[in-house]
Amino acid sequence: MPLADRLQTSPDGDRNLGVSSTGDFAFQASVTAGSRLVLVDRNGSARDAGSDTGFYVAPRLSPDGKRVAVTRFVDATFSSNDVWVVDLAQRTRTRLTFDTTAWVPVWTPDGRRIAYARQPGGLRSFASQIYWVPADGSGTPESLVVAAGSWLPVTFEPAGRGLVYQGRATEASRGEIWQLGLAGAATPRQVLASAFHNNAPSLSPDGRWMAYVSTESGRAEVYVRPYPGPGGRWQVSLDGGEEPVWSPVGGEIFYRDGDRMMAAAIRTEGGFEVGSRTQLFAGTYDRFGFVRDYDVTRDGQTFIMFQRVQGTEQSVFVTLNWFDRFRAGRRGGGGR
Numbered sequence: 001m002p003l004a005d006r007l008q009t010s011p012d013g014d015r016n017l018g019v020s021s022t023g024d025f026a027f028q029a030s031v032t033a034g035s036r037l038v039l040v041d042r043n044g045s046a047r048d049a050g051s052d053t054g055f056y057v058a059p060r061l062s063p064d065g066k067r068v069a070v071t072r073f074v075d076a077t078f079s080s081n082d083v084w085v086v087d088l089a090q091r092t093r094t095r096l097t098f099d100t101t102a103w104v105p106v107w108t109p110d111g112r113r114i115a116y117a118r119q120p121g122g123l124r125s126f127a128s129q130i131y132w133v134p135a136d137g138s139g140t141p142e143s144l145v146v147a148a149g150s151w152l153p154v155t156f157e158p159a160g161r162g163l164v165y166q167g168r169a170t171e172a173s174r175g176e177i178w179q180l181g182l183a184g185a186a187t188p189r190q191v192l193a194s195a196f197h198n199n200a201p202s203l204s205p206d207g208r209w210m211a212y213v214s215t216e217s218g219r220a221e222v223y224v225r226p227y228p229g230p231g232g233r234w235q236v237s238l239d240g241g242e243e244p245v246w247s248p249v250g251g252e253i254f255y256r257d258g259d260r261m262m263a264a265a266i267r268t269e270g271g272f273e274v275g276s277r278t279q280l281f282a283g284t285y286d287r288f289g290f291v292r293d294y295d296v297t298r299d300g301q302t303f304i305m306f307q308r309v310q311g312t313e314q315s316v317f318v319t320l321n322w323f324d325r326f327r328a329g330r331r332g333g334g335g336r
Helices: 322-331
Strands: 017-019 025-029 035-041 046-048 055-061 067-073 081-087 092-095 102-107 113-118 129-134 142-145 150-156 162-168 176-181 189-192 198-203 209-214 221-226 242-246 252-257 260-267 273-282 302-308 315-319
Touching: 035 055, 055 102, 055 302, 067 102, 081 102, 081 113, 102 150, 113 150, 129 150, 142 150, 142 162, 142 176, 150 198, 162 198, 176 198, 189 198, 189 209, 198 242, 209 242, 221 252
Parallel strands: none
Antiparallel strands: 017 025, 025 315, 035 046, 035 302, 055 067, 067 081, 081 092, 102 113, 113 129, 129 142, 150 162, 162 176, 176 189, 198 209, 209 221, 242 252, 252 260, 260 273
16 A cells, blocks of 8 residues: 655665654655645735645545545646545545546535546546546445546535536537436436537526536636526626626625636526626636536635645655554554
8 A cells, every 4th residue: 555655865876764662653755846735815915724745636625524526636747646645634635546647536415425527548648538536535436427428527416416517528529517417327418418518517506597607608608507407697797707606695606817817796696696706816726627616615714725835845754653544544444
């Protein structure tokens, strides 16, 4: 089982690591660029979330708000990637998948499982399929969407009855949004397809509305329509918008316009209506494009984001009582 990666290696091949007689484990990480996980409030004030520096994408907060699932790459080539889980309170990280091709994690509403995409040919390849695995690492991955094409999980319906995902059936296709029921032998159902790219669906807390991104105006903008349809649509962003997230407490839709984090006030009683659009803050936080690269806490007040680390620093990581954690993991059947 892997204990540590990115070990600092000297020219003669030596690596700095050690284990004490009581089970404390320490190692020196290699000098690397990358990003760190930060918590940003609505005024733009950022604080460190306690993760190490690395190459990350697509943070997703657990339903209980205690953990963040992330895609972690080995290096700046953005290859050999897996899903890891960061414990915000303990400031520890645990590797969840060992596919070396796993990315874009999504929690089930009960927090028991995490869905993710498996892209065997790497991010530059086309084909990808969707799997899920117990969030505590106690089981093996199971397939959800194995149809031909490139498919990424995006969100689950609030009650957990279905998965909403995006992708393309062929390289010549436009972006589509689909739904897969999780009860019995369900058949995938197309939610939205058109002559334009549609992606990044986000459901309202009651599951009745869907925010998404479409290029129908000639550039990416955020829209809302009834879920699962049919019905009309309303444009939310005005000057371009991507990566929408419906506030968990309702009343707002967050989205990004370049480096700006925006909040659109909305009303859904008796129909849908957009009110003011306000810039909350601006900053050069990581943006991956068609994959949402931030998340929002359950009170709608804090954003989980990645901040680029300037310069190069060497880091030493220490895990206390590692023997006890290993024994507890073995007793629990998790193998960690």
